[in-house]
Amino acid sequence: MNVLSEKVHVVFDTTLRLIAEHGLHNTPMSLVSKQSGISTGAIYHYFESKETLINELYLYVKEEIMNKVFEDMSADSQYKENYFLIWNNYFEYLINNPTVLSFVEQCSIAPIIKEETRKKAEQFIAPLIQFITKGIQKGVLRDTDIHLILAYLNGSVVITAKLHISKQLIINKKMKHMAIETSWRGLAN
Amino acid sequence: MNVLSEKVHVVFDTTLRLIAEHGLHNTPMSLVSKQSGISTGAIYHYFESKETLINELYLYVKEEIMNKVFEDMSADSQYKENYFLIWNNYFEYLINNPTVLSFVEQCSIAPIIKEETRKKAEQFIAPLIQFITKGIQKGVLRDTDIHLILAYLNGSVVITAKLHISKQLIINKKMKHMAIETSWRGLAN
Amino acid sequence: MNVLSEKVHVVFDTTLRLIAEHGLHNTPMSLVSKQSGISTGAIYHYFESKETLINELYLYVKEEIMNKVFEDMSADSQYKENYFLIWNNYFEYLINNPTVLSFVEQCSIAPIIKEETRKKAEQFIAPLIQFITKGIQKGVLRDTDIHLILAYLNGSVVITAKLHISKQLIINKKMKHMAIETSWRGLAN
Amino acid sequence: MNVLSEKVHVVFDTTLRLIAEHGLHNTPMSLVSKQSGISTGAIYHYFESKETLINELYLYVKEEIMNKVFEDMSADSQYKENYFLIWNNYFEYLINNPTVLSFVEQCSIAPIIKEETRKKAEQFIAPLIQFITKGIQKGVLRDTDIHLILAYLNGSVVITAKLHISKQLIINKKMKHMAIETSWRGLAN
């Protein structure tokens, strides 16, 4: 889905992994360089600064997530079914890409992510906003603020994934169903 | 409730404020020293390292939160009433202490918080665990994993407080009630 | 007057302009490449190194200056008239080519200009040496060291041009005459 | 004459020497640190940045020069005598402090010296301006622009000192007298 240079991808992957491992601020560019096998100079050829790299990676990852979330969605299905599908897609992506979860979580408050980047990232969630709006209009979801619903949906997935990844709680099929249902019951009419 | 030296408190307060303002990694010890009026030497007398300071502040803050959460709780009240009280206490504390929320969120994945510290912090939530256990035993809460419930309870408060503080959504009384109810509906039978 | 490749000239011009604008050490080769439209590879084909480029540009510019200085000189004229002509030619060239002045001044002490280059550049001033020698022999100039006279002549032109270019002092015709005369009175018998 | 910390002086002296030897842009802070025996951290404790260090050194040196220039000047002396004294003081200081000459010359066009610094440095030459003004009023100096006179006076000293230091011309007593006289004849009525 991307026409990015091969090297950009290597840098992205390496950075993602290193930040998940060592944290946003314990990941020097020199380490990214060494581990990716790409010289610092080359990295700075593709990215203006470390900040730029992180911000672009953030956008890349956010877009990737959204692309996964709506996979296999059918227009024919019941709203609830689609809700479960979205939740499940999102959850599966996160637990299969724990570095993404770690990275995104670390970015969630970090000032290194610029306001402009956050704005851009919000555009990716347009389909989700649309999905929620439709749910309210249909009367399937309770009529409350869209951002609150979005935050709860997102939050429930992320929290569950974190519990799973941190091994505080093994989320098997049954448990996952319980988690999805918990969030659904909170939001649905 | 603590017998910590006056200076330790000043350092804690200053650090909390600075980390909320500038971030966990843009808060040099020299700045903490300057802004608190306590020399770096003195700070290093009380805290072995910056890491130690952050970890102890984390514990201090987590304990403080838990103390607030159970304030004014009555054994006579209905379970749901107490759930609402806890949620409300927690929420009000966070929105009145946004630096605490910011600090805790920044710490939530940061590797600077050691496993041992996280373990210790979990002890403070014992009363909450007990409260949830009781809810399940009574059949008021759905019978699922306690950590999942805990995470959802905590998550719903934090998410709502973040929406409020970031001004993405002004949480008035009605909206707050909606938020509490959303979480309650998800977790209750 | 030169059979240098077209490209070499473009590189020279670009470098001259950039060094005048940004300084000898804030002019990366990559910028010369970008602004001249000639790839770094090609530049390194013509010049062994940045140092070589600067040194050759220095020689080129020094020769250019000397060519201008003796323009329109007549063997018939009075010595003083020729002195005034030389001074004026030199001065006019500098104020019409401020990038040259800036470049030459920056090079005047910079270690990037090699001793060998300075030696070569001195050969260009042979006609000036000759002119001064003749002046001494004729008894028109005071009998002192030729290099001192040369330095004073050069110095008075350069200083005056710098005052003009930096706009500390607008050198109109009258002022220019005063400047020339000042230097002449110092050196003449 | 200064109440600067001992360390500041050591840094100044080291920087002056290194810049004279290696040039303004081949003098890394690490080398200043190593050669001065003062850690980079300590240098950055005294100076905000390399730029600040250079600018403050520039002011320090300019003030020092001016202090030397007026040494032993008597109000009773003839104007010409004082002119010779000033010229001589300035010249002797420069040839005894060749690193100062090299440094000041390198700074003369370098953009690292900020406009504000140049403005401040101009205040030090007030006594010289006054001296020249008096000369014009008395009719001893030719009535031309003060900045032109100042530039020629300064220029003649600097040029002569450079010839001497570079060993292009050994300036003995007689030669020095000739040089002073040359400049005086140019400027005087």
Place this chain on the structure above:
DNA sequence: CATGAATGAGCATTCATTCAT
């Protein structure tokens, strides 16, 4: 010959920590 992506040594600067006073 020409290109320009890639290299990596080198630089300015920061900041956790120490220790002489």
Place this chain on the structure above:
DNA sequence: GATGAATGAATGCTCATTCAT
């Protein structure tokens, strides 16, 4: 105990130069 000047390893970034195409 308290101070804060001093340390120096570590980091983000630059840029002269090379070399595969």
